[in-house]
Amino acid sequence: MTDEAHSRPTVHALLADGTTVCIRPVRGADHGQVQGLYEEMSPENLRLRFFAASRRSAASAADRACASPHRGYQALLAETAGRLIGLAEYERTDEQDTAEMSIAVADGLHHRGVGTLLVEHLVSAARAEGTTAFTADALSENHEVLRLFADLGLRTARRFEGPEVRCTIALDESDTYLTAVEERGRTADVVSLEPLLRPKAVAVVGAGRKPGSVGRAVLHHLHAGGYTGRLFAVNPAAHSILGVPCHPSVGALPVTPDLAVLAVPAAAVPATAEECGKAGARALLVVTAGLDAEQARDLLAACRAHGMRLVGPNCLGISHTDPEVRLDATFAAGHPRPGTAGVAVQSGGVGIALLDGLSRLGIGVSSFASLGDKYDVSANDMLQWWESDGRTDLALLHLESFGSPRAFSRTARRVTRRMPVLTVDAGRTDAGRRAAASHTAAAATRTMTRGALFTQAGITATHSCGELLEAAALLHSQPLPAGPRVAIVTNAGGAGVLAADACAEAGLSLPAPTPELIDDLLAVLPDSAAVGNPVDATAAVTEEQLTDCLDRIMRHNGVDAVLVALVPTAVAVATGDDLVRALTRAPGRRPKPVAAIRLEQGLPVELLPAADGTVPSYAEPQAAARALAHAARRSAWLARPAGTVPDLDGVETDRAHAVVAAYLDTHPDGGWLDPRVCAELLDCYGIPQSAWAWADTEDRAALAAERLRGADGRVVMKGHWPGLVHKSAEHAVHLDLRGDSQVRAAFRDLETRFAGLLQGVVIQPLADRGTELFAGVVQDQVFGPLVLFGLGGTATEVLADHAARLAPLTDHDVHDLITAPRCAPLLLGVNGARPVDLEGLEQLLLRLSRMASDLPQLAEADFNPVLATPGGVSVLDARVRLLPRRPQDPYLRRLR
Template structure:
């Protein structure tokens, strides 16, 4: 049996209890194990499976699963450490889009999610083959299988026929099903991380007797940090290290540790991991660096075989500051302060900086993971852990790569509704690596793609570790502002000006105070105060006056946040007033954020102790404004309901697949669609195109021009040959052609200049005047399809006025795409002009998104220009490139 016929290559995934299984197609050599799977079932389970108990049932079932493949049949099995524990099959009987499904799970392994996981993988395979529904017959007393079908998250109907019930499961991939899969995946993921982040026993393998070794440093951190559970060292040359009992090998330990920390030479990591797996260790932390590709493959294969979760290799370690555990398995210089921030990083240096910064701020850390080379445990895993951890109210990430960005995005969208998720947008210099294949690929930088991911997921993206800590301080300590209206108060006019500039540059608004507010503030401020925005309270302001001023600003409906810029003065020193205390003495009553700017402050950001909380204090106005702007963005994201992907009429998905398959059958390596195939593909999705005609001879061109001419009689001629990308750059376009003679002359010109290349021409009526836009999509192998939109025409690359969102686009995403580019005012009717057809523009982007989501073979599409007028929207020029790619379900539960 081949992978292509039976559901793809083997993958590993997690059961409900966090154990690892392999899901793979059935092979002929599985016959004995499959027969044993059935023979070892109890008579009752055999009766429920086969509606009777026959000695031939096991043999016949194994024969069926291992028979030569036939169209419409798939069989997947689940195995653990080489032992088959479950089987799921479907069969369409060679025709139709409905398939019979059957499931078998080994006795003793029910209620652990084996059957559900197998069905999820069958659903994914079936959808790719055009199967639209599963049907299954079961005895009405078989509550377990009926519950499995009911809990999948798919639409299921039942029809009772005597003692039997016929279930029909519709294979719609809607959000209900994805959410159900996500929830099952989250629970399994968290369960699998328990041995790693809440181990009952830890062994440090490779702890040295001499000071300076990494293993000894980690052992010291665990021992000195007060790890509350069992701790062992593994070293054949010692009986104790740092007072910790030492044993010659993992197998010689008095008990099997949940977590083994490997600090051994790279060459011995695979062998040591194998020893751990055989001993029953459930998680590995590999701090060793320098593993070669073969060693990495061996390490990961061992982890998958024995069901061990892996952090690293090449990492700083992990920590859980829960007082009941006090796990510090790192080689950082100090212990992290217990607190409420979850931290996951790929860089050990960034990890140390964040641990130090969070400890200094007093926020502290709940759980820390240095992911290193990130071959298994990822940022997605840690987000799900923090989502389930009542101790974490803030998540900080530093990720240089994403294993499954689409799954990460769905997880992050859910988690950010509960706690702030912040990241350092690392690797921004990837923007310099631009593809040159087309306008779309050139515009779609990795920076733009990551930005789209963060924006759509509600993640607060910062540009440095310092900015990350600045934002974390405010989000941790202050309520979110309702909007971006900021009032500035200062005791020094110059400091207020600096703060005002910083706010404006950060996109915050500084509304002028109302007359009533002016009167209220003047009533509590000293003589000479100037009430504008900023409010100059003068150097004579007292602690009480400043507190009253801030309180009145807080109560004003036109103010969402207050920034207080203070400088030390001799006046305050002489009177004994503490202006900072005016802001920290009663923050518990405040429902709006307040932050302090102290230009003399030595540290970039501090959290000042206050009654009932803390107040953030910044040494630079720009830092305070940036942090507040991040809070405004988070508030706006939370206030907006989750978007939906609108249903579209007139989409012919099957026809589109046929167009793609027909082209790839003729062009095995893929390429750019010819104009006729391209137009047909766009027509499958109802994407509006300007009228056009294809001509291969001069006479055909004249006839086509006669049919296409509008009221003014002018047409456009565009040359075409395979591989032509930039018609304007090649001077392969003739505009404003009038009459037959000009059409003939234009055709002859193209035929002469591009002799041996030209295969035909495209003719179109000269388009009306309007706004020229650009829309396109790039299918990123990691991030999925990215939709771009912005100013089009010949200026699209020069001005680079583009916005991007990851498909599938929701209604909110489309709105963001249209309003984000600098050219957006042109679309909404700038300078008294009529707005363009915004609804038509939204439909075009949604249909482009749908096309990219439906067709993984669509490598890129480039619509430039798209003409937008008040009367409608149409594509004037389109190019589409296809590649022979297999569809892959980004939401299917599997480990990397």
């Protein structure tokens, strides 16, 4: 095996039954365990593995797996509690890019996903080394291993050769395979969370006898909240706390706790976690804060060694309101109201605010997790739990960081199809625009990166806890609008104007009523009413008239949602009319969303009880409009089919890898490619470039200019030296050069001004007129490649007209990138102008995305300007920076 393959990191992952296993390369010291794995197999399983029941095969297999590392061979093992339970290996064959693979699982551990998990990790290792297919031989009666291969989600072909079957498994990373891996991961993840969220016994370690301690507060919440399982306290100085039995240590408990809550000093956390693991606990909730790096490492090591899932440290706690559990292991002021919203936060303060808000609205909580420092359990875990629990229909998140954004994005895209997923976009600003070496790096702010993730995953991103609750109230209580068209009805003209302004600012539309609708409404409203949009029903409107008005608007095909802005009047009081009741007394749930605006309302948002559900009511028009806009965007996202990543012709991935490897061999620290290497890399992906030539002397520059002159005879000269990025800012560009003398003079000028730096020049024909655009990519170590697009030229950073999406781009993502910037009308054609080559522009962005997805070493790519005309698209200037990075599989099943 290669040194890189042999040094693959040790990771932990979950089996199908939720057990934590360690996956790592086999080492020489493992020889005895590997041989024992085979020797302990039954004769029948030995025969199925080696096609003969010979004990000598065990020693030979151990010799091969534990031999000194050699190229083209990889062996991975799975172990739990120090016991080797499975082994998978491959060895490259004489056939190009193909490897022979085999797998073995310890007797008694079949059907728990050991083999499948090992094969997934073996596939990832093989892909990283360029292997494109596995072959594996099996006896035709070995139904278990044949089923394992068939269920992987990879394309598998079988060829029968007498009693044997040769399986060929293509290692392409198709969506089918990723979906299969996701489903296996989701099942294992949910099972592993059962001891955490549905524990049969809980122990609070560190509960004090005196009021004021966090541990005592958690114990009180569990006891007073009616937890249905067995509850214990651990304190060597007490026999009972708050009426809960107390024991001196975890090991002294009469039963093994599924969940242990740790509220001990930071220095004691690792040892306490180890004690819990040895006692058989399956989950930890660590509310303690202030762990240093060593304590944190030891805590996580104890959890991994003993297979415990961990929430925290430094967190508020967890709750699960199912009547069969009634688990409230938090130190919040009150108990959350049972309901249907799942909540996961990193900040305890935000968690308290959301719990209070959801309880006040009557939505309530299905389960709650304060993730704290998020060593293990993450929002991804909680999304998968809510997807499966049968109680949650609304997910609320507050995330300051992401462990694996690409895995989170795939999970969120799936979950968001089933329920709204809302988040507070925390940490979305940068402390000023960073000083960046390229336009792409300057544009790729945290706001753009997170925004791209949320947009592509269909997550409703809000800017505050208040806005989150506003949107949650509407999404919980009302159907989704079919579109952004809103009708406003009011009993006071001024309130209607405020509502109309708010809708316009939120991106909603206010269609004028049709003549038929006008006649329909005038027939039921007071004579003084004005039927436009807003509909001013006047202070004279009665409850019955308002009800009829709303019913008729609801039936109108040109309206998707209704906002009703009401103010209290003496007229309504005198007649005994309750205008709010016109919204809430409808006998059946209305087919379109309706929301109230009541300026006198004390709370920002309320849910008004209705005949069939609830109706949201807002104190501010802006809040109501924002909530409706979020609902409209969710509706549009759901209505659009999932995008696909198009196949591209003319892509030479192997050649691109060779170009990158050759550059990094001579530049081990990475750097900006010179124009020749940069052009070669772009050519590997069929990215169109303007004609150009390299010249390192005055004579060669003159010859290149003569060859490249266009019809008008003008060329451009750009200087180059290592590290030069912004040529215009350095005045290293000469434009509009005519004739041999001007070209020579320009070369001498650059040679003189940049003596000791200049390595050569790029000569290009002067470009035609067109729209100057910008395209680029930044490889974020956490989020992966981010593709940016927008208006280009020298003012690209000043105008900041950019959109961004995470790679790999789908066909929908590319469409969104092109249409999102403010300059989009220039591309589509305005004032009789022809549109630019949109298909060529899409191809350029898709190929840029593919290049970034293929090459983790690509740190930045900066195409500015990209010239777009009706006749085509061409990159006029390209810069690419490489760094020595290893490929990582963001979808590989592993714990944090």
